[in-house]
Amino acid sequence: MNEKLNGIFSYLDIDDKTGLASENNVESLSAFQKLFYEQARSKIGVDAVYFLRDEEGVAKIPLIYFSMLEDDNTAKAAQLHRLSWNMGEAPLLFIVTPTELKIYNNYQTPQKKDGTLDPEAGLIDTISLITDLETQRQKLAPYNRMLLESGEYWRRAEGRFNVNTRIDTTLMNNLRVMRRRLIIRIKSRVNNVQISTENIVSIVHGLLSRSILIKYLEERKDSNGESVFPKDFYEQFSFDNTVCKQYTDVLGNKDATYNLFSVLESKFNGDMLPLIDNEREIITKGDLQELKSFLIGDSDLESQQMTLWPLYDFNIIPIKIISSIYELFFHLSDVGDDDKGTYYTPLHLVDTLLDEVYPWEGGYEPISIIDPSCGSGIFLVEVYRRIVCRWMHTKGVSQITNEQLTAILKECIYGVDLNEEAVRVASFSLSLALCDFLDPRSIWNELSFPKLVNENLIVSDFFDNALDSRLTKYDIVIGNPPWQSQLTNKANNYLKENKYIVGDKQIAQAFPIKCASICKETGVVCLLMPSKGLLFNRSPKSRAYRRRFFDENTVSVIINFSIYRKVLFDNATAPCTAIIYYPKKIDGNNTTIFYCTPKPQYSLQDTKKFSIDPTDICRIPSDLVCDDRIWKIAMWGSPRDLELIDRLQSTYPSLDQFLLNHNMKSAEGFKRGNRKLIYDGFANLPIVDAKDFYPFYIQEEMLLSNEDNTYERISNNNLAIFKAPHLIMKQSHRKGRFFASVLDYDAIFNHSLLGISGDERILKYLCLIINSKVFSYYHLLTSRTWMVERDALEAGDIRTIPIPEPSEEMLGKAVELYEHIKISGDESLLDAFVFDAYRLKDYETYLVTDALDYIYNYFDKKSNSIAFKKPSIEVYRKYYSTFMDVLKNSLGQSFTPKASFYIGESPLSVLVLSISENNNGNLMFFDNNKSTEQCLSQLDSLLTEERYNIYIRRNVRVYGKDSIYIVKPKQQKYWNYSSACRDADELFSDIMKAKG
Numbered sequence: 001m002n003e004k005l006n007g008i009f010s011y012l013d014i015d016d017k018t019g020l021a022s023e024n025n026v027e028s029l030s031a032f033q034k035l036f037y038e039q040a041r042s043k044i045g046v047d048a049v050y051f052l053r054d055e056e057g058v059a060k061i062p063l064i065y066f067s068m069l070e071d072d073n074t075a076k077a078a079q080l081h082r083l084s085w086n087m088g089e090a091p092l093l094f095i096v097t098p099t100e101l102k103i104y105n106n107y108q109t110p111q112k113k114d115g116t117l118d119p120e121a122g123l124i125d126t127i128s129l130i131t132d133l134e135t136q137r138q139k140l141a142p143y144n145r146m147l148l149e150s151g152e153y154w155r156r157a158e159g160r161f162n163v164n165t166r167i168d169t170t171l172m173n174n175l176r177v178m179r180r181r182l183i184i185r186i187k188s189r190v191n192n193v194q195i196s197t198e199n200i201v202s203i204v205h206g207l208l209s210r211s212i213l214i215k216y217l218e219e220r221k222d223s224n225g226e227s228v229f230p231k232d233f234y235e236q237f238s239f240d241n242t243v244c245k246q247y248t249d250v251l252g253n254k255d256a257t258y259n260l261f262s263v264l265e266s267k268f269n270g271d272m273l274p275l276i277d278n279e280r281e282i283i284t285k286g287d288l289q290e291l292k293s294f295l296i297g298d299s300d301l302e303s304q305q306m307t308l309w310p311l312y313d314f315n316i317i318p319i320k321i322i323s324s325i326y327e328l329f330f331h332l333s334d335v336g337d338d339d340k341g342t343y344y345t346p347l348h349l350v351d352t353l354l355d356e357v358y359p360w361e362g363g364y365e366p367i368s369i370i371d372p373s374c375g376s377g378i379f380l381v382e383v384y385r386r387i388v389c390r391w392m393h394t395k396g397v398s399q400i401t402n403e404q405l406t407a408i409l410k411e412c413i414y415g416v417d418l419n420e421e422a423v424r425v426a427s428f429s430l431s432l433a434l435c436d437f438l439d440p441r442s443i444w445n446e447l448s449f450p451k452l453v454n455e456n457l458i459v460s461d462f463f464d465n466a467l468d469s470r471l472t473k474y475d476i477v478i479g480n481p482p483w484q485s486q487l488t489n490k491a492n493n494y495l496k497e498n499k500y501i502v503g504d505k506q507i508a509q510a511f512p513i514k515c516a517s518i519c520k521e522t523g524v525v526c527l528l529m530p531s532k533g534l535l536f537n538r539s540p541k542s543r544a545y546r547r548r549f550f551d552e553n554t555v556s557v558i559i560n561f562s563i564y565r566k567v568l569f570d571n572a573t574a575p576c577t578a579i580i581y582y583p584k585k586i587d588g589n590n591t592t593i594f595y596c597t598p599k600p601q602y603s604l605q606d607t608k609k610f611s612i613d614p615t616d617i618c619r620i621p622s623d624l625v626c627d628d629r630i631w632k633i634a635m636w637g638s639p640r641d642l643e644l645i646d647r648l649q650s651t652y653p654s655l656d657q658f659l660l661n662h663n664m665k666s667a668e669g670f671k672r673g674n675r676k677l678i679y680d681g682f683a684n685l686p687i688v689d690a691k692d693f694y695p696f697y698i699q700e701e702m703l704l705s706n707e708d709n710t711y712e713r714i715s716n717n718n719l720a721i722f723k724a725p726h727l728i729m730k731q732s733h734r735k736g737r738f739f740a741s742v743l744d745y746d747a748i749f750n751h752s753l754l755g756i757s758g759d760e761r762i763l764k765y766l767c768l769i770i771n772s773k774v775f776s777y778y779h780l781l782t783s784r785t786w787m788v789e790r791d792a793l794e795a796g797d798i799r800t801i802p803i804p805e806p807s808e809e810m811l812g813k814a815v816e817l818y819e820h821i822k823i824s825g826d827e828s829l830l831d832a833f834v835f836d837a838y839r840l841k842d843y844e845t846y847l848v849t850d851a852l853d854y855i856y857n858y859f860d861k862k863s864n865s866i867a868f869k870k871p872s873i874e875v876y877r878k879y880y881s882t883f884m885d886v887l888k889n890s891l892g893q894s895f896t897p898k899a900s901f902y903i904g905e906s907p908l909s910v911l912v913l914s915i916s917e918n919n920n921g922n923l924m925f926f927d928n929n930k931s932t933e934q935c936l937s938q939l940d941s942l943l944t945e946e947r948y949n950i951y952i953r954r955n956v957r958v959y960g961k962d963s964i965y966i967v968k969p970k971q972q973k974y975w976n977y978s979s980a981c982r983d984a985d986e987l988f989s990d991i992m993k994a995k996g
Contacts, residue, residue, distance in 0.1 A: 002068050004129060005047065005096050011140040014050050018145060019059040022048040031389045032360035033059050036089070040065060042223065043316045044083045049090065052149060052609070058361065061608050062090035063148060065106070072097045078117035082110040085122070086316040088167040091604065092124075092143075101127040103143070109165045110311050124160070146936070150969065151611070152907035154603040158863065161604045167312075168321045172328055174308060175212075178294045179204055179332070182287060195278060202421070205329040206276045207283065209428070210261060211291065212314075212325055214247045216432070219314040220440040228440045234260075251292040254285050268431075268449045319436040320347060320381065323429040327376035345480055345528070346568050348608055349561070350382050353578055356557060357476050357526045360386055364394040367412055368472070371479035372462045372515055374415030377426025379478050381433045384413050388437055402446045405434045410450055414474065415457045416467065418488070423459050427452040463494040463514060473520045480528040481511035483574060503542030506533045516553055516583035524582055525553075531562045531575040535631040536784040538796070543626070550625045555581040558620075560597040560635055562788050563859070567606050575789055592619040597635045602863035613955045615982065632788070633781045636855050638982050641781055644844050648778070652802035652838075655766075661805075664758030665720045668795050669749040673712025682706050682714070685722070688741075688749040693730045695739040695771050697822045706748055721755030722748050727763040729754045729770055732792035736856040738779075740770035742818070754795055765806050765814035771827075772834035775801060777848040780856060787859055804837045843981065846882075850978040858973065867973035871909070873925065876901050879975040880911065880923055886984035891991070897964075900924040904932030909970045910939070916962040939965055957987065 009015060016025045021037040029037060033051060040046045040062075048066040051059035065084050069076055077095050081104045084093045093104040108122035127139040147153040154161070163169055182204045190200065217228040234244040237260050239253040250256045258280055265274060297309040314322070324347070358369070367387065371379045387408055392400055409430060417423050431449045438447065453459070460467045484507055487495070491510045495502060502509035508529050515525045533542060535558075561568065562575030596617050598610035605611065618634045633642050652658075659666050670682070686703035715721060728749055729740040742763045749755065756763060769775055779786055783797045806814065817833055820826065835845050858867040871879075880899060888895055898917035902910040904927055912935070926932060939958055955974065958965040966983060968974040 002047070002096065004098075005066060005068060007133075007136075008066075008094065008096065008101065008140065009048075011137050012050075012143055013145040019051040019053045019063075020048060021051060021059070030059060030361055031386075031393045034393075035389050036062060040087060044080065044087055046084075054609075055612065060355075064092040064094055064143075065090050066094045066096065069095060069097045072099055074119035075117065077102055077104075078110070078119040078121070080104075081106070081119075081122050082117055082311060083313065083316055085110055085167055085311075086313045088318060088321065091161055096129070099128065099130055101125075101129055101140075103127070105161060107161045107163065107166045109170060109308065112311075146940075147907060150907040151601050151603060151605050154605050155601070155863070155868070158603060163604075163607055167317060168324065170308060171312065171317070171321065172325065174294075175208060175325060175328070176332075178291070179208060179329070182207070182290065185287060185290065186282060190282060195282065199276070199278065200282070201332075203276045203279045203282055206279060207287075207291065209326055209329060210264075211247070211295065212322060213428075213432075214260075214264070215295070215312075216314040216322060216435075217443070218247055220435075220443070221315050222440045226441050228443045230444060248292050248296050251288045251295070254283070254288060257288055267444075268447065269451070319432055320385075323376075323381050323432055324378070326425045326429055327378060329425070331376075345378050346607075347378070347382075348610075349528075349568060350378055352559075352610055353478065353526050353528065354379070354383055354386065356559075356578075356580055357478060357524050358383055358386055360389060362390055364390040367476065368414065368474045369412055369476040369478065370414040370416070370471075370474045370518070372416050372477060372511060372518075373479050373481045374417045374426050374457065375419075375422050375480070377415065377429045377457075379480070380413050380415055380426060381429045383476075383478070384409060384430060384433050385436075387412050399439075400437055402434075402438060402442060402448075405437055406450045409434060409452075410456060413456055416460055416462050416471075417457075418459070418461050420459045423453055423457045427457050461488050461490040463488065463490040463510065465490075465494075471518050473523070474518055475520055475523045477515045477519045477523070477525040478527070479511075481508040483508050483530050500548070501541050501544050503533050503537050503539055503545055506530065509533055509545055512549060512553075512579065512581070516581075519583045521582075521584050524556075524580060526578065526580045528576050528578050531560060531577040532784070532789055534577050534579065535560065536628075536788055538628050538784060543628070547626050550622075552585060553581045553583055554586045554591065555579060555593050555625070557594045558596070560595070560631070561610075562635070563597065563599050564606070564610065565789075567600050567602075591622045593622070593625065595620045595631070595634055599858075600862075602868075615955060615979075628784075629782055632783070636787065637781050637851070638978060639985065640843075640847060640978070640981055641851070644847060645778070645781055648802040648838065652804050654799060655801050655803050656799040658803040658805075659756065659758070659799075662758055662762055664756060664762070665718050666754065666756045666799070667715045667718035667721050668751040669721070669753050669755060670714045671712045671751045672708075672710070675710035675712065677711045677714065678709055679711055679714050680709050681719070682722070682748045683709055686745070686747045688728055688743075688747050688753060690730055690732065690750070690752045693728075693739055693753075694741060696741055696767060696818065698741050698743065700743075700745050700747075703747065715755075718755075718757075720757040722746060723757060725757070725760040725763055727756040727767055727770075729756070729798070731795070731798065733776070733786070736776055736780075736852050736860065737773075738770055738775055738793070740767045742767050752792075754798060761811045761815050762806070764818040765811055766803070768814055768818060768830060769801075769803065769834055769837070771830065773831050773848050773852055774834050774838055774840075776856070777851045778802075780851055787856075804839075806837070810837060843977075846977040847981075850976050854973050854976055854978070865973075868971050870970055871972050871975045875972060875975050876903070876909070876925070877923060878977065879980045882977050882980035883911075883984045886981055887988060890984070890988040898924075900926060902926045902932040902935045903970065904929040906932045906936055907970055908936060908967055909975070910935050911966040913964040913966075914962060915964065935965075936967070939967060957983075957990070959990070 009020065014020045016028070021029050021033050026034060026037065037049050040049055044065065044067070046065045046067045049062050050064040050066070052061040052063050054060045067080055080095055081093060084090070084104065084106045085108070088106070091106050093106050095102040095104065102123060103125040105122045105124050111118045111121040127136065129136065142153065142156070183200055186200050186204070187197065220228050234246060234250060237250045237256040238244045239256045242249060242252055244250045244256065250260050261275065295309055364387070369380070369383055374380055388400065388405065391408060392398070413430065415423070415426055417426070430452060434449070435443055435447070458467065458470060485504050487505050487507050487510065491507055494514065495510055498513070500510070500513055512525065512527055512529070515527065519525050557580040559578040561577060565575040594617070596612060598612045599616055600606045601611050615638070620630060620634065624630050629645065633645060653661065684705045686700055687706045688698060688703060692702070724743055724745050727740055727742050728747070730738065731752055731754055742760070756766065778801050779793055779797060782800065783793055785797065786793050813833065817829060821830065840848070854867050858865040896919040898914040898919050900912045900914070901923065902912065903925065906929070910932070956967045958967065964987070973979070
């Protein structure tokens, strides 16, 4: 390896043990690392690739490409950037020349200037390599491994790496433009009512898909520059005076184009996107000319956007991106870009689930895998790639034949889907994946794509009894079932025959039931499910479904991705959860479920990986799985939060019971809806609008009078809620707080508001509680919708909150405080009153406050949350004080270790407890970089030997001979009161376990 390059590795603190792949260690790389590195080396010409490791120390995610140039040729550097952009994956490219290091952004689109590639496009930094070594080290410091692995680099570089200019997004957007243009063009001239819009869309999808395939075959090159097609292949399609040398030449003639399609279909057999009905009759020479302009980049579509096309290189673009193009087409409908109610499954989500059931690492054994709702085949394609790599790794070979690839595909991969187009796309995607393992010339000389449709990939309703004879028992069942609240007739019949109940007619809930029946006893099922139905819905049917499912299967892992919903899926409202289970109940009641709720960092790394802290993980005992509360509390809270919620619920009656005890009425307001009901009883009454709602009291003169007497329903059995005195509550929140007002005049309101009528003193008491932190805290941890799916509470959730029975004295204080707030607006005494009403201990009030100050603030403000802010010295002091108070309560007052904080400029802070030394009462702080870096380096070296990663795991406790180290990110959420309690509790638990 070049001396300059080795020097850069040293400055960055990266080597073979920390994720570097190069020619020096190629034989010791993991299967995935080796596959990726060798592809990057052969296709781009890189000399090394640095991979981000996961929490267990396994290299998983490419971060930096390194390439050496023998001279300072800027044109070569620009070309390397173009190739790296096409490869995608790693966001950074380091180009080392004799005199300088150029650092490029691989998410930035290459550009041409005066017909040549612009070497400045995507350039982030240029560092001189002829300056002194210390200057070089300082210049490279922002790219140090510690910053990359901890995620701090990506937070600091926020805005620089734009996923919208990344290869996959750019290519998809370009194809959307061309797709839309062709559909509009054809529809404008085709007036035959027998040709449906759906038929036109299929034709355009077929034409574009075939074009992508041909470009892929045309541009695939081996080490000798040979492509898939034989020399002069295109000349046979020449026409008039045009000698065809490439695909875009052939597009100049309609007959030549469709002759080419026919030759390729005949050559490759299989299911390679056959012509669509009426396609040849409908497509014109003008349509093909439009496509040609698009492919050569001289189109003026969408403000010159298509001029990007010549920058694409299908020899380099990863096959999974090309496969995802077909998935995109499948999910788009009609002229616009609206989807069909399903969505594109992000590749890193697919990888995460496969890592759980079939990781890259491991030996090859024959295995059968089925996706029961395969769609366009994204799970099947990725697992097929892993199976092939395992096969090659086990056999110790670097080449694999067409026959071997086909045998693995036919033996291992199966799928079912109701949609025939989806099954065709899945077949095509798998064929492309097979292609990617072959030498380009062997694709033409030897390859005949396997027939998969209606053999391995079956077009059928998964619940059709007729399908059962074609299914067997599989080792792995994996997929993402449809999420509609609509059962097919076959699914409905299946559930009735097997006497199963699902909630809200969710067809997704039917899949786990049948999946268990087609999985081997030694096999595993992994499904991506709607979170709400699986974990949070509390209807009788949902509860019955959960109870039976958990009773009949052994669930091992649940990964709740709900907080990632808007990060994973554009405009998504439905959160998802992965469930991994075995189709047989293990005897005994001591099994636990590994429950994990990853939380976004709101930086570039969210597009690459799921961030998981130890605090995001808990083990749920099997006897608690049907406890409705557990999934939400474990999602956001801690064991202490569970204790507090449990105490409140066991001590005080629910609001529902409280109202019943006091003979009070509660209901949501009227609903306009279909307006079929005419009711004059609300005529001219003031109407309270949720959009202009104020806490405690709303002046009557601020409200408009009701002039519309048409409704769908009017809460006929609870008209008292519209009569004074009454409490009106807004079911949505403002900045994490909920509002209620008590009105002394009649007023009406719609169903987004909840009304309560009864004793005015009790209404004012309830008003204080609803406007308090305790109310928000309780629902943050228990609501089935808020901070899961919607930004509001449901009436059923509101009625569950425990309400302390007030004494006469407390009611008097409540009325007095209410009137004070109503008149002055001074709410300073509000929370103290409510804390007292609930008899909260001091530490419980801190839990309540932390939940809103950190958990809700994180959910609301995202990357701008106080949770990510750097802690002050005072924050560290409060953390330590709380931490020691809790520990001394458990271990005794004599536990007084010497304590030191290392903070410096590192993204991590370290608290060191020296057990062998007594504390002199002072908490020591070391805020210089050298001391902190030395401490972290020692810990990192220790953990690297154990295959752990201190910077990626973030929240770590390390036990030395005489010292305990607590290592966490320099962010306030890790050093607040709640964290101190949790850390102390866990440290005490570790000590007790060590003592036996």
